[in-house]
Amino acid sequence: MKLYYSPLACSLADHIALLEAGATFERESVDLKTKRTASGADFNDVTPKGYVPALVLDDGEVLTENIAILDWLATKYPTLGVSGELGRTRLLEALAFISTEVHRAFKPMWHTGNDIQKAQARETISRLLDNLAESRDGDFLFGATPSVADFYLFVMLLWAERFDVRTPEAFVALRRRMVSRPAAQAALREEGLLKLVETDVSYA
Ligand SMILES: N[C@@H](CCC(=O)N[C@@H](CS)C(=O)NCC(=O)O)C(=O)O
Incomplete structure (x- = not known):
């Protein structure tokens, strides 16, 4: 599975969910202005919608739309559901x-x-x-x-x-x-956002 995300975009929700679930996944950031991924690929080739989140499943299916992706994750990992x-x-x-x-x-x-x-x-x-x-x-x-x-x-x-x-x-x-929560901290760290929450928690 591979998550395409952009720092502080709504894809942070999926990023945290995957880490909370303990899922094995890859991730790559996307520059939303240029539509280039961190490795230089054209993000429009992943999804012509051109926005994050996009979750590429192991069989190549590409999921988009946060509601659908988060619902899929909650179904696959029931501890994330209700x-x-x-x-x-x-x-x-x-x-x-x-x-x-x-x-x-x-x-x-x-x-x-x-x-x-x-x-x-x-x-x-x-x-x-x-x-x-x-x-x-x-x-x-x-x-x-x-x-x-x-x-x-x-x-x-x-x-x-x-x-x-x-x-x-x-x-x-x-x-x-x-x-x-460790999963939220790990996602924020990966996205370079830990400084946003410094007032909430001290990182010794
Ligand atoms: N309908 C989409 C919208 C996702 C969305 O708004 N993504 C933003 C980041 S939070 C984005 O990638 N914007 C870049 C663009 O639209 O070009 C969803 O619900 O997943």
Whole structure:
């Protein structure tokens, strides 16, 4: 299996998931501006969509779209999923909300939004995070252990800090819990992002 990612992109969620699962995988970073991978290959040859994440399976199948990849990982590695009769449905509900509402609301921040659009986006994202925090049930979104939805949410929380978006208290704590996990630290280290979380944890 091979993950194509870009530092601090939404592919960080998949990166953490693979490490949490203890999966054997390769990884290669992608320059999203030039569409070149770290080894100089044309990323458009991996996926004509040209965006990360992309997960190439051992049989050559290429998975794209974060919701699909994270759902596939949670199915393959059930400790990353949500148990119970409605477990998978609740997980997809959370992934869809994070992807189509929260992630999408960051667009003016990453792209060329003006100051008014950015201020509106901050309000919207805070409200969406408040909505999600209300349905949280335990230390993580679905209880005492994190699921793939928490990994995706964690990326959104890193973005929120970067763009000065107010985050509900419950998610400040969730972010700290995520940062304390070895898999998250390993993914952040690989992506050159450990400095972003220095205030949450001390690395002796
Ligand atoms: N619909 C895709 C969107 C993924 C996406 O927005 N990826 C961003 C990074 S977070 C990207 O690669 N952007 C570069 C581009 O679109 O050219 C998904 O949900 O996986």
